[in-house]
Amino acid sequence: xxxxxxxxxxxxxxxxxxxxxxxxxxxxxxxxxxxxxxxxxxxxxxxxxxxxxxxxxxxxxxxxxxxxxxxxxxxxxxxxxxxxxxxxxxxxxxxxxxxxxxxxxxxxxxxxxxxxxxxxxxxxxxxxxxxxxxxxxxxxxxxxxxxxxxxxxxxxxxxxxxxxxxxxxxxxxxxxxxxxxxxxxxxxxxxxxxxxxxxxxx
Amino acid sequence: xxxxxxxxxxxxxxxxxxxxxxxxxxxxxxxxxxxxxxxxxxxxxxxxxxxxxxxxxxxxxxxxxxxxxxxxxxxxxxxxxxxxxxxxxxxxxxxxxxxxxxxxxxxxxxxxxxxxxxxxxxxxxxxxxxxxxxxxxxxxxxxxxxxxxxxxxxxxxxxxxxxxxxxxxxxxxxxxxxxxxxxxxxxxxxxxxxxxxxxxxxxxxxxxxxxxxxxxxxxxxxxxxxx
Numbered sequence: 001x002x003x004x005x006x007x008x009x010x011x012x013x014x015x016x017x018x019x020x021x022x023x024x025x026x027x028x029x030x031x032x033x034x035x036x037x038x039x040x041x042x043x044x045x046x047x048x049x050x051x052x053x054x055x056x057x058x059x060x061x062x063x064x065x066x067x068x069x070x071x072x073x074x075x076x077x078x079x080x081x082x083x084x085x086x087x088x089x090x091x092x093x094x095x096x097x098x099x100x101x102x103x104x105x106x107x108x109x110x111x112x113x114x115x116x117x118x119x120x121x122x123x124x125x126x127x128x129x130x131x132x133x134x135x136x137x138x139x140x141x142x143x144x145x146x147x148x149x150x151x152x153x154x155x156x157x158x159x160x161x162x163x164x165x166x167x168x169x170x171x172x173x174x175x176x177x178x179x180x181x182x183x184x185x186x187x188x189x190x191x192x193x194x195x196x197x198x199x200x201x202x
Numbered sequence: 203x204x205x206x207x208x209x210x211x212x213x214x215x216x217x218x219x220x221x222x223x224x225x226x227x228x229x230x231x232x233x234x235x236x237x238x239x240x241x242x243x244x245x246x247x248x249x250x251x252x253x254x255x256x257x258x259x260x261x262x263x264x265x266x267x268x269x270x271x272x273x274x275x276x277x278x279x280x281x282x283x284x285x286x287x288x289x290x291x292x293x294x295x296x297x298x299x300x301x302x303x304x305x306x307x308x309x310x311x312x313x314x315x316x317x318x319x320x321x322x323x324x325x326x327x328x329x330x331x332x333x334x335x336x337x338x339x340x341x342x343x344x345x346x347x348x349x350x351x352x353x354x355x356x357x358x359x360x361x362x363x364x365x366x367x368x369x370x371x372x373x374x375x376x377x378x379x380x381x382x383x384x385x386x387x388x389x390x391x392x393x394x395x396x397x398x399x400x401x402x403x404x405x406x407x408x409x410x411x412x413x414x415x416x417x418x419x420x421x422x423x424x425x426x427x428x429x
Binding site: 089090091092093095176177178179180182183185186187189190191196 | 212255256257305306307310311313314317367368370371372373374375378379380381397401
């Protein structure tokens with residue numbers, strides 16, 4: 001396949017690590033095109049920006065003098081995955097910015113499979129990243145859930161299959177980060193999807 | 203390495219010291235000295251300190267049955283920290299939020315949080331009163347007389363994932379979904395407070411699942427072989 005090359009930006013101040021990682025990637029089965037940068041700012045002004053699939057970055061380059069460049073990153077390269085190169089301690093807040101991390105103890109095969117998995121997760125991830133807003137149908141299902149209806153009851157009422165109900169439920173959990181019925185009730189109230197008057201159990 | 207240097211690097215290690223029941227004034231001792239003076243297995247101390255430093259993996263092969271007492275003491279002290287310190291702190295912050303925002307959803311959040319804390323307290327109490335004493339009885343001299351119980355690793359971890367996922371919901375509701383008035387300071391305090399709790403809970407689960415349970419399995423196996 002022609003289109004199989006992955007474009008990877010590498011921002012890593014340590015030459016040993018940077019060279020080592022480059023070597024590992026170049027030896028792997030996957031074909032990588034690697035671009036080295038000194039900073040995110042440099043990527044912004046480069047022409048390969050649009051092509052990038054993955055940005056491998058040392059967390060210290062994402063948080064310079066306590067300034068968080070994460071949102072800047074998402075703005076300039078919204079379509080690339082952000083992968084941390086981790087060899088010292090970083091706060092979990094920082095770790096959570098990454099779509100995946102490569103640790104210094106990872107073997108070459110590990111690194112390959114981390115990047116591979118990441119690229120495979122693409123379509124799913126992209127949807128989540130774009131929208132946390134519930135669709136109208138998901139809202140319908142949410143109202144039913146809050147009222148304590150089972151999957152089967154919801155399917156009957158909304159005239160959809162149980163399978164569809166389940167997939168709506170999954171999306172709701174994914175988008176809101178909330179699983180329990182009481183949690184969802186609070187969510188629905190605060191987003192004015194239900195109103196306190198309609199909600200008998202209150 | 204001097205132990206105080208560790209604290210300057212990562213202040214959350216002070217919390218670890220509390221859980222270990224150790225004082226902070228250490229007269230510039232090294233980690234090794236502190237462990238020796240307090241009769242703590244250095245490997246155990248370092249493993250747990252590494253958890254607090256963000257390396258969320260443990261190698262329990264260096265730990266033995268002798269460490270069990272201390273591990274359980276550590277876990278019990280963390281329970282106290284959750285129940286006596288963290289939960290009241292979060293509840294009172296939510297009360298403040300409620301004062302500023304008298305809305306139905308905040309009332310429900312309060313109820314949700316209260317019920318969650320009650321559930322967790324019940325689970326922690328079960329560990330303190332049933333699970334830990336059973337573990338300790340396994341290493342006591344009369345251990346042979348005890349029969350196996352149904353405390354299983356699986357039930358154990360299910361409980362924990364529930365504890366963590368509910369806390370996640372609370373975090374999402376309060377910080378992402380619910381609109382609040384005059385919220386900046388309160389939201390920041392709440393977030394920091396919840397993150398502190400979350401971090402300690404995460405370490406707590408790792409210690410229970412990756413350190414405690416493998417040790418217990420070893421002890422149980424040992425007893426079985428003797429029979």
